[in-house]
Amino acid sequence: MESLTLPLQQDDVDNLKRHLGMPKLGYQDISAALELDKAVQRWPLLSELSVVAHLNSALECVSHENSSAAVASRRPA
Amino acid sequence: MKQLVLRGVRGGIGATSLLAGLGLALHDQGERVLLVDLSPDNMLRLHFSVDVAHASGWARAQLDAAPWHEAALELLPGLHLLPYGQLRDAEVSQIEGHLCADSNCWAQRCELLAHDYDWVLFDLPQRLPGHRSAVSEANRADVLIDLATPDPGCHVLLQQRPRPDADLLLINRFNPASQLQRDLLMLWRSQPKGNRQPQLIHEDEALPEALAHKLPIGHYAPKSQAASDLRSLALWCLAQRAKC
Numbered sequence: 001m002e003s004l005t006l007p008l009q010q011d012d013v014d015n016l017k018r019h020l021g022m023p024k025l026g027y028q029d030i031s032a033a034l035e036l037d038k039a040v041q042r043w044p045l046l047s048e049l050s051v052v053a054h055l056n057s058a059l060e061c062v063s064h065e066n067s068s069a070a071v072a073s074r075r076p077a
Numbered sequence: 078m079k080q081l082v083l084r085g086v087r088g089g090i091g092a093t094s095l096l097a098g099l100g101l102a103l104h105d106q107g108e109r110v111l112l113v114d115l116s117p118d119n120m121l122r123l124h125f126s127v128d129v130a131h132a133s134g135w136a137r138a139q140l141d142a143a144p145w146h147e148a149a150l151e152l153l154p155g156l157h158l159l160p161y162g163q164l165r166d167a168e169v170s171q172i173e174g175h176l177c178a179d180s181n182c183w184a185q186r187c188e189l190l191a192h193d194y195d196w197v198l199f200d201l202p203q204r205l206p207g208h209r210s211a212v213s214e215a216n217r218a219d220v221l222i223d224l225a226t227p228d229p230g231c232h233v234l235l236q237q238r239p240r241p242d243a244d245l246l247l248i249n250r251f252n253p254a255s256q257l258q259r260d261l262l263m264l265w266r267s268q269p270k271g272n273r274q275p276q277l278i279h280e281d282e283a284l285p286e287a288l289a290h291k292l293p294i295g296h297y298a299p300k301s302q303a304a305s306d307l308r309s310l311a312l313w314c315l316a317q318r319a320k321c
Contacts (some may be wrong), residue, residue: 039259039263042256043257046229
């Protein structure tokens, strides 16, 4: 099974983070993100589902923020 | 003893064949394994040279008020199989009624078996919630693996996020020559649950051939790609046991 080993590129990024002593360094693989975007755009069903998934996760974030805001406002001053 | 379930996101994607192959692969690692067929289709036995006409099984025994465990068959020392049994539709509904009324039924049976086996592997039907208690929130199996094939139907069903969350997404019948399959795999790899990458069983004609020979793939074609993928999955299961 391929996934038993780390993708080489990910391993390189981890090595770099360790070398710089910056474990929290943000890293975005732009070419991978573009490839993924192309893959989704190739198939109308996949693009429709990805829009729905993004909307749902955005809604979840909003409701999570609202509920934590409600908890905060209930706290005595 | 650990309970393991392969939860097919839909029917017909090879869950029974893979479960038979995984049971044998775990047994090859020296584990004591019981395979339990919880599906009224009663197909699991056919991967182990049991006669098609063989009618007994735990559900048949339960209806006839006989001890359920006496229906078990020894395939090899340390590798046992408990078939479902041949039932009519009305009898399946009766068993479903029993299992819904007593949702701890199989959890309690597993407690009785805890010292005899290292693994109990369940083959589940696609519907029938009573028969599927091992994938309920209350009685979740120790190791729960979601099974999908890389096709748009499975993608739609996976987007609905089956509950409870699985420990692994296993992808069956992967064919790297297909553009659509490569795209789906890239998409699934980009949304790993808990940072766990999906694992692959490659498309392999040896799998249906193995069933046609009434053998698990590890015996029919031990050098095939799918048998090798299943050996890797068995090793993942052994590693997972340490965590649960």
